[in-house]
């Protein structure tokens with residue numbers, strides 16, 4: 001795992017990972033750092049690694065037995081960890097109204113942690129203070145992952161990753 005130098009600031013980190021394990025390590029660390037009310041917006045193409053990342057984050061939040069192949073037709077997966085975990089896959093939703101009909105506002109305003117795949121489609125109704133994780137496929141096993149914080153709650157998570165040294169030392 002290596003940090004792209006130059007493009008990093010307090011609110012934005014760009015990390016190059018070279019294997020799924022590293023994506024999972026990052027996801028787990030974000031789960032461990034996440035607090036009540038955190039919203040994590042996941043952006044990236046089919047097969048970029050969004051679901052793998054969320055599964056690892058759920059583990060980091062203390063969810064046991066996260067299903068590896070959860071059915072894709074389920075629109076919200078709910079797990080119980082040290083906090084409630086809500087995982088939305090909005091790929092099959094027609095529009096923002098359908099997202100809201102699922103109760104998205106209430107989930108996002110609650111004390112759990114929300115993960116939203118294809119979040120760019122729902123951007124208008126996401127809270128401003130959210131952690132955005134963008135995946136770019138750079139090779140068969142490699143991904144460029146950009147993590148952006150946009151308010152105090154999401155910044156705390158990045159801060160915690162920094163103090164825990166999650167993003168350092170490996171390449």
Ligand SMILES: Nc1ncnc2c1ncn2[C@@H]1O[C@H](COP(=O)(O)OP(=O)(O)OP(=O)(O)O)[C@@H](O)[C@H]1O
Pocket residue numbers: 017018019020021023024044045046047048049050051052053091117140141142143
């Ligand atoms: N560095 C990596 N990080 C994450 N996944 C990787 C990596 N390298 C290879 N993969 C593979 O890429 C696939 C990622 O699948 P995943 O379901 O997480 O993608 P997704 O972004 O959720 O796609 P979708 O939009 O279809 O939901 C898996 O098959 C995984 O094994």
Ligand SMILES: [Mg+2]
Pocket residue numbers: 050051052089117
């Ligand atoms: Mg997915």
